[in-house]
Amino acid sequence: MVPNLVERRGLVVSKLHEFDQALGPILDILTDSEELESSSGKEDQNLLEYLIQNHQFEVKMVDVIHDCAKFKFECGTYADAAEYLYFYRLLAPADHQNLMSAEWGKLSCSILV
Numbered sequence: 001m002v003p004n005l006v007e008r009r010g011l012v013v014s015k016l017h018e019f020d021q022a023l024g025p026i027l028d029i030l031t032d033s034e035e036l037e038s039s040s041g042k043e044d045q046n047l048l049e050y051l052i053q054n055h056q057f058e059v060k061m062v063d064v065i066h067d068c069a070k071f072k073f074e075c076g077t078y079a080d081a082a083e084y085l086y087f088y089r090l091l092a093p094a095d096h097q098n099l100m101s102a103e104w105g106k107l108s109c110s111i112l113v
Helices: 001-031 033-039 043-056 058-074 079-089 101-111
Strands: none
Touching: 001 058, 001 079, 043 079, 058 079, 058 101, 079 101
């Protein structure tokens, strides 16, 4: 059983590394306080359009943020998951398929942290 756990741990660490690489540029944009200040006051959809036009942001990156938040939650890193869900909820269109699960996920993270 122990070898199976070691193998599984390697897969989890590998997946975390993949998410870190994919989210690096996204988080750089979203955590840049000057960038968010220049776009503050805009509606969420306008923020997404602004990022698409000015930062080579792609709509599929919204799904990457959600997937990473879900994975972080499953790993027990609730503070990181809450941060990613915040960004997801900020950027996801109102009719996005995962918006309701993100709302519940954010609530769960708040309770578990």
